[in-house]
Amino acid sequence: MISSSESLQNLIRELSxxxxxxxxxxxxxxxxxxxxxxxxxxxxxDSINKVSKNIKRCKVCFTFSxxxxxxxxxxxxxxxxxxxxxxxxxxMLAYENIGEYKGVYHVLGGALSPLLxxxxxxxxxxxxxxxxxxxxxxxxxxxxxxxxxxxxATYIAKLIKPLNIKVTRIASGVPVxxxxxxxDDVTLxxxxxxxxxx
Amino acid sequence: MISSSESLQNLIRELSxxxxxxxxxxxxxxxxxxxxxxxxxxxxxDSINKVSKNIKRCKVCFTFSxxxxxxxxxxxxxxxxxxxxxxxxxxMLAYENIGEYKGVYHVLGGALSPLLxxxxxxxxxxxxxxxxxxxxxxxxxxxxxxxxxxxxATYIAKLIKPLNIKVTRIASGVPVxxxxxxxDDVTLxxxxxxxxxx
Numbered sequence: 237m238i239s240s241s242e243s244l245q246n247l248i249r250e251l252s253x254x255x256x257x258x259x260x261x262x263x264x265x266x267x268x269x270x271x272x273x274x275x276x277x278x279x280x281x282d283s284i285n286k287v288s289k290n291i292k293r294c295k296v297c298f299t300f301s302x303x304x305x306x307x308x309x310x311x312x313x314x315x316x317x318x319x320x321x322x323x324x325x326x327x328m329l330a331y332e333n334i335g336e337y338k339g340v341y342h343v344l345g346g347a348l349s350p351l352l353x354x355x356x357x358x359x360x361x362x363x364x365x366x367x368x369x370x371x372x373x374x375x376x377x378x379x380x381x382x383x384x385x386x387x388x389a390t391y392i393a394k395l396i397k398p399l400n401i402k403v404t405r406i407a408s409g410v411p412v413x414x415x416x417x418x419x420d421d422v423t424l425x426x427x428x429x430x431x432x433x434x
Numbered sequence: 435m436i437s438s439s440e441s442l443q444n445l446i447r448e449l450s451x452x453x454x455x456x457x458x459x460x461x462x463x464x465x466x467x468x469x470x471x472x473x474x475x476x477x478x479x480d481s482i483n484k485v486s487k488n489i490k491r492c493k494v495c496f497t498f499s500x501x502x503x504x505x506x507x508x509x510x511x512x513x514x515x516x517x518x519x520x521x522x523x524x525x526m527l528a529y530e531n532i533g534e535y536k537g538v539y540h541v542l543g544g545a546l547s548p549l550l551x552x553x554x555x556x557x558x559x560x561x562x563x564x565x566x567x568x569x570x571x572x573x574x575x576x577x578x579x580x581x582x583x584x585x586x587a588t589y590i591a592k593l594i595k596p597l598n599i600k601v602t603r604i605a606s607g608v609p610v611x612x613x614x615x616x617x618d619d620v621t622l623x624x625x626x627x628x629x630x631x632x
Contacts, residue, residue, distance in 0.1 A: 240497045240504035240526070243488060247481040254478075255466050256459055260615065267523050268453050269482055270489045270498050277486040280452075281479050283445040284467055288475040290441060291468045299438045300468050306438035325465050328438070417458065 244270060296367070298343040298360050299325050308332075308340060315339045317373040321364060321392060323347050323380055326417040331378065334421050336428055339376070342367065347384035348391055354384075356391065365395060374402045376431060381410045393434045404431040442468060494565070496541040496558050497523050506530075506538060513537045515571040519562060519590060521545050521578055524615040529576065532619045534626050537574070540565065545582035546589060552582075554589065563593060572600045574629060579608045591632045602629040 244266055252262035269277055293299070294306035301307070308314055318339025322328045328341050344359040356362075368375070375396055379385035393403045407430030410419055419427075442464055450460035467475055491497070492504035499505070506512055516537025520526045526539050542557040554560075566573070573594055577583035591601045605628030608617055617625075 240492065240495075240506045240523075241485075241489060241500045242505070243481070243484045243500050244498055247485045250478045250481045254463055256462060261454055263524060263527055264453055264615070265455075266485065267498070270485050272486070274486055277482060280448045281482055281486075283441070283448045284475060284479055286441045287439075287445045287464065287468050288470070288472055288479075291439060294438065297438075300442055300465070302439045302441050307440070308438045325438075326461060329461055417462075 297341045298345065298363065299328055299341060313338070317371055318376065319364070319367065319372060319374075320376040320378050322378050322416075323385065323388075327378065327380070330417050330419065330424060331428070334425050334428065336425055337376075339374075344379070344388065347379055347382070347388040349384045359388070361392065361395070364392070368396065368399055368401060372401055374404060376404050376406065376428075377434070378406045378416065378428075380414075380416055382413060382415075389434070403434055405434045406431050495539045496543065496561065497526055497539060511536070515569055516574065517562070517565065517570060517572075518574040518576050520576050520614075521583065521586075525576065525578070528615050528617065528622060529626070532623045532626065534623050535574075537572075542577070542586065545577055545580070545586040547582045557586070559590065559593070562590070566594065566597055566599060570599055572602060574602050574604065574626075575632070576604045576614070576626075578612070578614055580611055580613075587632070601632055603632045604629050 247266040247269065248262045251257055251265050252259050257265070290302060291300050292304070294301040294309055295304050296309040297306060299306050299308070315338050319342050320331065320337060320339055321342045321344060322331070323344055323346055325343055328343060331337050342360065342364045344361065346354055346359055348354060348356065348359065377389040377392055379388045389405055393405070396403045406427040410416060410423065410427045416424070445464045445467065446460045449455055449463050450457050455463070488500060489498050490502070492499040492507055493502050494507040495504060497504050497506070513536050517540050518529065518535060518537055519540045519542060520529070521542055521544055523541055526541060529535050540558065540562045542559065544552055544557055546552060546554065546557065575587040575590055577586045587603055594601045604625040608614060608621065608625045614622070
């Protein structure tokens, strides 16, 4: 990328390193930021800094949180007898957006993948097992319907079954091989409503 | 958007206000930034701050610049006898990327549009005329091939013709109604090479 300004060129390079941002989007964003009111840019920069400096992982469900326990785990209105197991925070957000699920979550931090060297110890599976007490009615496994997600679902289901806790898997509404975060809300709701015993 | 963290939610809202960034891309970027190494985020934030605080307009061609005169206008290797007139900095960058043009630029800051109330005084047309001296061999009008861009091209050509300076218009390679910044490099090079007298 060639530019009339070195600082703009640097910014374009930094922006094009972000996920889903190509060279042209990066240039478009950089020129937008160069022209945008300084107060607006300050708001954006402050938000980035706040997240980067202060964000932690919730001690209970391991999603991103401002405090030791996240806003969902510490919310009294959430049904603590149901735990939905997801691969990452983005999948969790996708479920939150449909507004149908009122339980809590558990973020694994990925899915089992022997090829990538991700075994049970690389995921928050031990931590999930530690959460399962008499008060848990149902564990909903909402990992992706990829090979890794299915393997992870089967693995976790086998671990939980001896504990006599109901284990369910989201229904076939989620397209096979697709990522939960890109699924439309209606399909996601169908997947949630049609969950099956495994 | 519902999130387990207020600061993340704020960041997602700020990001989704940027051009070309929808809700899902904003969430993806926010989670990426939350998880990214702090030094990497600092580099990004520093680049944004540098651009937002220090960027100015080149006194000669009115593109973004770190100094009073931009890197292209102050480059001795550029052919100062040719001026390419573009609507904005992104179009200028698109031409720079093909590496074919060795002259200098003039950024109008838009195109004539009676509907939007953009007349000649809203664009850097007076400033372009002030640059036209005996030493200018050619003015290449590279505004978009939209109605506004064509109108602007015709308007400027009429102003320059009495000065006996060659005025050219980029060729038909640019798709009618399209934006220059989204055109592929080959088409753009053909458009440049096939420019015609107007």
